[in-house]
Amino acid sequence: xxxxxxxxxxxxxxxxxxxxxxxxxxxxxxxxxxxxxxxxxxxxxxxxxxxxxxxxxxxxxxxxxxxxxxxxxxxxxxxxxxxxxxxxxxxxxxxxxxxxxxxxxxxxxxxxxxxxxxxxxxxxxxxxxxxxxxxxxxxxxxxxxxxxxxxxxxxxxxxxxxxxxxxxxxxxxxxxxxxxxxxxxxxxxxxxxxxxxxxxxxxxxxxxxxxxxxxxxxxxxxxxxxxxxxxxxxxxxxxxxxxxxxxxxxxxxxxxxxxxxxxxxxxxxxxxxxxxxxxxxxxxxxxxxxxxxxxxxxxxxxxxxxxxxxxxxxxxx
Amino acid sequence: xxxxxxxxxxxxxxxxxxxxxxxxxxxxxxxxxxxxxxxxxxxxxxxxxxxxxxxxxxxxxxxxxxxxxxxxxxxxxxxxxxxxxxxxxxxxxxxxxxxxxxxxxxxxxxxxxxxxxxxxxxxxxxxxxxxxxxxxxxxxxxxxxxxxxxxxxxxxxxxxxxxxxxxxxxxxxxxxxxxxxxxxxxxxxxxxxxxxxxxxxxxxxxxxxxxxxxxxxxxxxxxxxxxxxxxxxxxxxxxxxxxxxxxxxxxxxxxxxxxxxxxxxxxxxxxxxxxxxxxxxxxxxxxxxxxxxxxxxxxxxxxxxxxxxxxxxxxxx
Numbered sequence: 001x002x003x004x005x006x007x008x009x010x011x012x013x014x015x016x017x018x019x020x021x022x023x024x025x026x027x028x029x030x031x032x033x034x035x036x037x038x039x040x041x042x043x044x045x046x047x048x049x050x051x052x053x054x055x056x057x058x059x060x061x062x063x064x065x066x067x068x069x070x071x072x073x074x075x076x077x078x079x080x081x082x083x084x085x086x087x088x089x090x091x092x093x094x095x096x097x098x099x100x101x102x103x104x105x106x107x108x109x110x111x112x113x114x115x116x117x118x119x120x121x122x123x124x125x126x127x128x129x130x131x132x133x134x135x136x137x138x139x140x141x142x143x144x145x146x147x148x149x150x151x152x153x154x155x156x157x158x159x160x161x162x163x164x165x166x167x168x169x170x171x172x173x174x175x176x177x178x179x180x181x182x183x184x185x186x187x188x189x190x191x192x193x194x195x196x197x198x199x200x201x202x203x204x205x206x207x208x209x210x211x212x213x214x215x216x217x218x219x220x221x222x223x224x225x226x227x228x229x230x231x232x233x234x235x236x237x238x239x240x241x242x243x244x245x246x247x248x249x250x251x252x253x254x255x256x257x258x259x260x261x262x263x264x265x266x267x268x269x270x271x272x273x274x275x276x277x278x279x280x281x282x283x284x285x286x287x288x289x290x291x292x293x294x295x296x297x298x299x300x301x302x303x304x305x306x307x308x309x310x311x312x313x314x315x316x317x
Numbered sequence: 318x319x320x321x322x323x324x325x326x327x328x329x330x331x332x333x334x335x336x337x338x339x340x341x342x343x344x345x346x347x348x349x350x351x352x353x354x355x356x357x358x359x360x361x362x363x364x365x366x367x368x369x370x371x372x373x374x375x376x377x378x379x380x381x382x383x384x385x386x387x388x389x390x391x392x393x394x395x396x397x398x399x400x401x402x403x404x405x406x407x408x409x410x411x412x413x414x415x416x417x418x419x420x421x422x423x424x425x426x427x428x429x430x431x432x433x434x435x436x437x438x439x440x441x442x443x444x445x446x447x448x449x450x451x452x453x454x455x456x457x458x459x460x461x462x463x464x465x466x467x468x469x470x471x472x473x474x475x476x477x478x479x480x481x482x483x484x485x486x487x488x489x490x491x492x493x494x495x496x497x498x499x500x501x502x503x504x505x506x507x508x509x510x511x512x513x514x515x516x517x518x519x520x521x522x523x524x525x526x527x528x529x530x531x532x533x534x535x536x537x538x539x540x541x542x543x544x545x546x547x548x549x550x551x552x553x554x555x556x557x558x559x560x561x562x563x564x565x566x567x568x569x570x571x572x573x574x575x576x577x578x579x580x581x582x583x584x585x586x587x588x589x590x591x592x593x594x595x596x597x598x599x600x601x602x603x604x605x606x607x608x609x610x611x612x613x614x615x616x617x618x619x620x621x622x623x624x625x626x627x628x629x630x631x632x633x634x
Contacts (some may be wrong), residue, residue: 079416084417089441090445100398100401100402103402104402108407
């Protein structure tokens, strides 16, 4: 790796926690201005009359070092007094909205109502929080990730994931709505040297981004690398390990992730021992579990060095 | 006073703190089910995209013993973490919305958006909080109390009262909008034996109620008594003492209050020494300042006994 071959324009694709932590690492490993994070909005929903964007907020809070890393969601030093009040009134109390977090949803609601796009609102919020990267919602218009379950029929994602703790077995994941990628997303992808798919759930976090009209075309230019969210056959977080057999027809593994993304990938980053035996995809095996902030930056640096090799190879071919 | 002459159906008219504290006293002095409180909604406004009803909430919280009596507004054990967040985002931070308080505004916003009337929403909220009285907004449709000032032109009430600390001198108070009294308000007034105007500001709290179409007619039946918000020439709370010379053309006094309400009143309750020398209005002089909850109940009992006398006199005439 040398200075000239270092990718200057990097885009990360992200869902919630795993992707956000990896994006944090990238934001610290790259020069200021180099990173754009494109975030899934299929999980977005309306709660207490406010538009909630769980993945966008997780990315924003994580990048700003405001997230509660132990709890795994929301803001640190959070309180839940509004929620207590709503519960007392008999309102909806199944989704944990904190008091500090509410400021985000209230500000977003007002800005959207005033006519700002979700892309503009997100930019304004990120600047106020000092987020050291550009964060883009995948689309400005809403779409909703829906989960067909064996037991409980079709549920909106948050109702399944939070409301029922991801317990009802998944038969199918689909999007209600098909908005195009925002212009900012298409530009960021088309102008990128490198796109890294973070260690997020392919079905509910990454596929919604990849399936936005305009995205596949924009991905023809950059080198695309994925970080496997499956380590030793298990998901680092969330219900992914159970979803792969049901939706992908094979056991959960880094190889299943590589096969899922198929020809899109130039390379995949996996845990030591998880190397998938797949032709045509370069593999980096490394320590991929992020237990702390140092791990995130180290993993990001490993991925960038790996990607530099792929970029150099492409430049020489 | 005997059991038969005791008024069974009592309506209190109220603005914020003073009226709410007096209504608390009435709610504890009267039998359950006897009290209806009709509350000014001219101070209502939209903030953070949510409908805020300061007087309704003060009455509701005070009657439920949830109000912060020391601070004089809002809920006890309140936190302001959402407000901190909004301030960080550069949002509107001049009005102190607490986290627990937010639950009320969020629930109200959703219920109104779902098509409930403000009367219905208020009833639902009051039941959840265990408010031991019926609380009615003066009208279901909005109107806005506007303040014409010498220095800063015309300001909506909260912008003048909270945003500018009631400092710009008042030239005129007027209502933007003229919605009729709700059906529930008209029924409560027409069916009441006794209507007590609480120690609230006549111009910004009580006149908006009295001027709702339908109210004056409904007030022909019951005996009407007012509790003076002016004690020894000063307002117990708020900017009233400065408003009376500007708007009423005379020094602040209990007599000015009696003259303001005019022929509507059968009686007025004032502090010892404040007895107004006005013909045709019965006067009760008593300890009218409410320093604690016991004072509120004592003042309410004094007022009810005084009103019993007026009711008995009317029955015998």
